Structures are given as structure tokens and as C-alpha cells.
Amino acid sequence: MDRWKKFPWRRLLALVLAMAALIFASTYSKGEDMYVKVASSNPDAVVLSSTDFFESEPLGNLKQNQSVEMLDKTDGEYVKISATVDGKKVEGWVKKVILQKKPLENSPRVSESGAVDNASFAAPGFDKEIENGMRKESPEMDKALTQLQDFEKKRARLMGLKESDDPDFEQDPTPMLNSYRDFANSGGLKN
Amino acid sequence: MKTNKINVWVTRLMLGALVFSFTGCAFLMAANDALKEGKLVDNLEPSEEYYLGRGVSAVIIQNYEPIKIDTPKQETQIKYLNDMAGYIEKAAQGVTRSARKLGDHTDRSYDQQEHVYNLALHKGIQVGILNTEEVAAHGTPGGFLWLSYGAIHMCKNEDELAALVAHEMSHIILDHGMANYRSAHKSQIASSFASDHMFPGDSKFSNFGRLCVTGFESMRNGYNPGQEFEADNWGTRALAVSGYKPEAMVEVLTRVEEFEKAHEVKPEDYLAHHPPIHKRIDTVKELIKTEKLTVNPKSQTAEAIKARSDRFAAAFK
């Protein structure tokens, strides 16, 4: 009995809990929340009714850093999710690669195995504010970035989207997705 | 086992778990110091790669004039290229990004490979045209792809242009540019004559500016031969899943070979950085054979070929 009492139960329990936490963090599980890591204007941020690029219908447009619930289905590079879009609950398919476990912003990055990447640093925060600060320090860069924004605007219009002077402008990219599909169909590329 | 032995082992395991769980915090502290010193951090979020790509693109368009997209012809060209690249990027999402499966031409650390697996372009791919007959193609982090008229005019049909686009896109998706930058500068923001001239200060804005300028300079120095073979491999697979014939990669590489023979390629030229073309052609042919990459038969009907040929001519002839 003495031996029984001496056994380090508390330490063992703490170890089991630590291992369980690591295992929990490392696996996708049904009902788990994930976060959208790309812009809403990325064509991959459209939730689709199926994983067939040519047949699927758009169900809604996800926002950057929005949380979505993982459902228990995958198909190739697609995962099935449930999300709230414009106040409505939608269930559909998106590409795995646009989701991450943690919300964005200066958080240490955790790899799929649950380990913190050894190159895991706080985000340096390259954003509009940094770009605007840089523009003030170099008239050449300021001029070139104005040209670049002009390119992005014109390209957006040609792809059926709205033009904006704001690189962070959020919009539904469904017209662009349709444009890609028309391109493939009219060129006989559809499988 | 004796109880005290178990005790020792449980304690050892506990210590191991503690060391493991604190690794992230230690690195986080290192990162905050690194940021103050202007070091380049790894694993940028998609929006950060996008803003870096805007900065690098701004340097590219100071070196090569982009088309202004103010004529119907130029609008057709931009729409055509962006449809093509956007479609290929969408179709090729399932193409492997594993260095090993892509022919084992490059070494990626576990973390770099994880980053490549998870790499997503913030706003998708955006293609612009550089108004020069010099052969140039630059893909930046965050999804900007700049093709010169010289590079586009080397292609004789849509499938060859798709091969060029797929090859260049793969440099972006496989993170080749950033990987080179990190290894060349030990993850620090480099400085150069041009970058120091444009950004003499030491604020975070200047650091970012220097990163954009030296990022462009690093890209202009080209990719290494292993990365070129890897880009050919990913690009050829991307063609096949997009419905194009994978042999179009061989054809566009043959155009490059013809171009090299017809022009004296200078060491500073974009083409000079690529490994010997005949070796790349043979490697791609071998890949098509061993992986049994096939063309979508529907894309080979007379009607489909004519449709692609007509729209290619409307844009670039």
C-alpha cells in the first residue's frame, strides 16, 4: 500500500492532461471552429454547393478572419463547413487551404501537428498602414503604388468586380469565379 | 519497476512536455526583439504576403513599365490572362506541393514545407503585363504575376502560354522567392545600394521599403536550378488537371531553346538563370510518361482548338 501511495499520481494526471491537450490541438474534429485567412474578394472565399468546379452553385461569401464550423466531410482539397453569411446559416464546401485554426493577427502559428512552428513569430504586420508609411518615405514608391492600385482597379472591373481605391475593400468575388468557369468552358477545357 | 524509478521517468516526461510547450513562447520573445532590429520574419499571413507583393510589384513597375490598360486591346489581354491564371490556380489546388513528390529537386525544412502546403493567396492571382519585348516574368509573394510582352510573344498558342503561366505561378505557390531571400539573408531584411538610397531611415516603414527593394533584387537574380525543375514539374501537372495538354510545357521550353539560339542570351537575362533547356525538356517528358499525365480529350476537338486559337489571336496577334 505504501508503494501505491508513493506513486506520483498527480504528476501522471498532469502529464495525461498535457498530452490530451496536444492531441486535441493537433486534429481536426467535427464542430471545430476554423478561421478564414484570405480576403473576402478571393474566389476561394465563396462557399460552394459541391466540389465540382463546373457544376457548383455559390452559397455565400466568407469574410477574412470569420470563424466557420468544420463538418465531418472532406473531398480532396475541399472541406465541408457551416458558416453564417449575411445572417443566414449556410452549409457548403471550401478549400482547406483558406482556413486556419487560429484567428489572424500576431498570434504564434501552430502547425497541423499541434506543434508551435520553430519559425513561429508574431506577425510583423505588413498592412495598409505600413504601406502608407513607406509611401511617405519615398516619392518613387508612392507613385508606383498609385500605378499598382490603378492596375488592381482596372483588373477588378474587367473581372466583373467593383473598383476601389482601398486594397482592403471587401466584395463578393462570385462574378470572377463565373468568369474563370466561362473561360474554361469556352476553351473546351472542362473535363 | 520500483516506484522511485517510475517517479523519475514521470518527472522526465513532465519536463519534456514543459520544454515542448514553452518553445513557442521563447520564439515569440525572440521575434519581438527581431522585429525591433528589422529582421524578416517567417510564415507571413496571406494578407502580409499580399502587401509585400504590392511593394515588390511597385519596384518591378519602376524598372519595367506596365501597360496602362487603357485600350480595348489591352483590356482583352488583361482579362484573358487573368481568366487563364485564375482558372489554372483554381483547378490546380489539388496538385501536390510536396518537394519529394515534385521530383526531389529542392530541400525544404519541415516548417517551410508546412508553409507551402498551407500557402493561400490573399486575393487570388493577379496578372499584369510589362510593356517590353525583353523576356521577363516575375511572380511576387501574395499572387502578383508580371509577364512581359517578350515572354508572351514567345508562345505560339494558348496552351504554350498556359504552360508559361503555370510555371511562373508555381514559383509563387511553392514560395521559391521568399525561400531564397530567407536563406540568402539569414531571415534578415537585407540592404543594398538602391534600397538604402530610397530608404535611408530606420523606421519600420523604411525596413519594409528596403525589404520590397531587396526582395525585387533577389528575385531578379533568379531561382536556382532545383526550383526551376520543381516549377516545371508542378506546372506540367497543373496543365493536365486544367484540361491543357501537359506536352505544352515541352513546347514552350522548345520556344525558349529557339529563342536562346536566335538571340545572344546575356548572363543578366531572365532566361540565363534557368538550367540547360534540353535537360528540362527531357525531365518534363519523363514526368509525363511516369505519372501518365494525359490531356483532356474534349480540349483536343477541332472546335475547342479553334476556340482557343481564336481568342489567343484576338488577345495577342
Ligand SMILES: [Zn+2]
Ligand atoms: Zn522559372
